[in-house]
Amino acid sequence: MPTQxxxxxxxxxxxxxxxxxxxxxxxxxxxxxxxxxxxxxxxxFVDGGVKVETEGTKGTITGGELVLDLPLTVYNGTDSAIVTVNMWTEAFGCPQEDAPQAQCTRLHSSEQLIDMNVQSGSSGSADRQIRTGLPPSMAGDYVRVRRRLMGVTSDVERAEQRQEGP
Structure with missing residues (x-):
């Protein structure tokens, strides 16, 4: 049979x-x-809004210090760019995972001002790590981390703040 x-x-x-x-x-x-x-x-994405996720947040006690891994993902559904995210983070040492807050020892509290540049209709992420010492006594070595969104600043808001001055 011939081939072509x-x-x-x-x-x-x-x-x-x-x-x-x-x-x-x-x-x-x-x-x-x-x-x-x-x-x-x-x-x-939330149309016309900003969604901030902190999935993957964890705290561990390693080598005599508290190590907090603080990932952050921002989904920008607004018409402006997001330039700053303000978070409050608390870490507690607890005897076990489901222990009531009253049985835990506060290990860390701080505010994080995270500079970002998340354009309209896109997303961005940042990873922070905090290392700090431990108190002389704690309720336990299970680390509970709580994060709270304090605020989000857009490029429009930042421009308005600059125009108003100090």
């Missing part, structure tokens, strides 16, 4: 070249990954 061959200048010859197959697979993976990230981020 392609004319020498036919672009379909490129499909027989293995590096092109590899390149096409990489392009599909990159495009698919980006599409998945966009779809995932869209679930978090």
């Amino acid at each position: 061959s392609l004319p020498s200048r036919d672009t379909r010859h490129l499909l027989q070249w293995r590096p092109v197959h590899l390149l096409l697979v990489l392009l599909l993976l990159a495009g698919g990954g980006e599409a998945w990230r966009m779809k995932e981020a869209a679930r978090h």
